[in-house]
Amino acid sequence: MDDTTEVPIKDLEGKKISYDVLRYIPEESAVYYKFAPIGLVDGTLEVGMTNPDNVAARDALQFIVSKTNLPFKIFAISQKDFDEILESYKGLRGEVGKALGELDTEIQEAQETKQKLIKKTEHSDVGLVEEAPVTKIVAVILQHATSGGASDIHIEPGVENIKVRFRVDGGLFTSLFLPVSVLDAVVARIKILTNMKLDEKRKPQDGRFSARIEGRRIDFRVSTLPTYFGEKVVIRILDPEKGFIKLDKIGFAPSDFEKVRAALTRPYGMILITGPTGSGKTTTLYSMLNELDRETNNVVSLEDPVEYSVAGVNQSQVRPEIAYTFANGLRSILRQDPDIIMVGEIRDRETARLAVQAALTGHLVLTTLHTNSTVGVIPRLIDMGVDPYLIAPTLIIAIAQRLVSVLCPDSKETVPVDGAVRVMIDKQLAELPETARGEFVVPAEVYRAKSSPTCPSGTKGREAVFEVLTMDRDIEKLILTNPSESEISRIARAKGMTTMKEDALRKVFAGVVPFEELAKL
Numbered sequence: 177m178d179d180t181t182e183v184p185i186k187d188l189e190g191k192k193i194s195y196d197v198l199r200y201i202p203e204e205s206a207v208y209y210k211f212a213p214i215g216l217v218d219g220t221l222e223v224g225m226t227n228p229d230n231v232a233a234r235d236a237l238q239f240i241v242s243k244t245n246l247p248f249k250i251f252a253i254s255q256k257d258f259d260e261i262l263e264s265y266k267g268l269r270g271e272v273g274k275a276l277g278e279l280d281t282e283i284q285e286a287q288e289t290k291q292k293l294i295k296k297t298e299h300s301d302v303g304l305v306e307e308a309p310v311t312k313i314v315a316v317i318l319q320h321a322t323s324g325g326a327s328d329i330h331i332e333p334g335v336e337n338i339k340v341r342f343r344v345d346g347g348l349f350t351s352l353f354l355p356v357s358v359l360d361a362v363v364a365r366i367k368i369l370t371n372m373k374l375d376e377k378r379k380p381q382d383g384r385f386s387a388r389i390e391g392r393r394i395d396f397r398v399s400t401l402p403t404y405f406g407e408k409v410v411i412r413i414l415d416p417e418k419g420f421i422k423l424d425k426i427g428f429a430p431s432d433f434e435k436v437r438a439a440l441t442r443p444y445g446m447i448l449i450t451g452p453t454g455s456g457k458t459t460t461l462y463s464m465l466n467e468l469d470r471e472t473n474n475v476v477s478l479e480d481p482v483e484y485s486v487a488g489v490n491q492s493q494v495r496p497e498i499a500y501t502f503a504n505g506l507r508s509i510l511r512q513d514p515d516i517i518m519v520g521e522i523r524d525r526e527t528a529r530l531a532v533q534a535a536l537t538g539h540l541v542l543t544t545l546h547t548n549s550t551v552g553v554i555p556r557l558i559d560m561g562v563d564p565y566l567i568a569p570t571l572i573i574a575i576a577q578r579l580v581s582v583l584c585p586d587s588k589e590t591v592p593v594d595g596a597v598r599v600m601i602d603k604q605l606a607e608l609p610e611t612a613r614g615e616f617v618v619p620a621e622v623y624r625a626k627s628s629p630t631c632p633s634g635t636k637g638r639e640a641v642f643e644v645l646t647m648d649r650d651i652e653k654l655i656l657t658n659p660s661e662s663e664i665s666r667i668a669r670a671k672g673m674t675t676m677k678e679d680a681l682r683k684v685f686a687g688v689v690p691f692e693e694l695a696k697l
Contacts, residue, residue, distance in 0.1 A: 476512055
């Protein structure tokens, strides 16, 4: 313990700090205030400071770490250790920095004559944006985001710099900063990859492209948005290895899996998946499409946008700007002699009515809707103008889902099922339907996430938890008389339907999901 600072001293002994730990504090802040993250232990962020007495640095640290919702502990470290940590930041930034150095003179020229990019491209010479430095910057960002398991890349212009953030397991993390001088070049490079208009900066644009990264073909969906400081770019990473999960591996409980598979064998009717944006509905839809017989059936999808290419499915993307909407597209699909139709989302009254009509007239319809639970599907359809007497014979099954974090195999610690933990679990088990209680065997201990060198957050990836409502005569009768959420829930629960929170509890008991995830549902 250092007597002057009252802060413990830590010798890093040449230990390399992983990017998963470094991401909690931006490099610019680390350089300016002389502090850096050095570890994540038992959910506490350890921060090394060369001068722990610096009050301004402590205030800045408090502000930065408060955004992560993590407690932190300060250690005094040597200048040598601090310099080595700064080197660790260069896994991503170092490669980009080298390219920026090569680009400096070219950017200066581009600033003097902004039309240079457009003119060169018009003469089949893409010039600046095709030069190695900018190409390398974009390639390095794409490669690091893909290898780091990111689902999205955000390139955000500001007053003093461009912030590049990766979305990993649902959260956004700042990965690096670029000088504002490279914005036009980087955005132009991305626009060329996606065949967007280079000279259109006032309107949002959309596009997509593919690239081979680490031997795999990855698709990227790109969206630009004009902001006050320049065009913001968001790139969705569509990795076929992650997008296609076999239906029996997606996370359904055995009893729910059998219900879903039986629904997919029906010749007509509607299968509805519900949940908020980013809850994995599209992944579940693609898993279902992969399960269908696409050889003897004409399978057609209407999506916004098409995220993954599915063999044997005729996929069409809606384009509202030319009046090709879900409703118009669905009318056209019905003239294509389909057997199975996938509609990306029911957004309005007309699409809802057409989807129900399609299910009534001998087609199997797979689609999504925004509600909070399965029982909310029926009142929502009625609100959208679908008559109750049409819902009863068409809806086969409704599935609600959310995403929860998954434990790293070597980054977890046991929590004995006793005391307050036992009270909480018993309270949830008491609400279980009688017919479902046999599926829940309380273990002696459950797990919570624990930091480790290979998995600083204690979790890696996410898995869906489900709630499955199957139609039967009792629920059909209820829809025709009193289709309130409370009544539908009462009957469904009496027949054994488990909620998403109970499905999460099932996965907690299996040691797949950390115990603390229950509080988030």
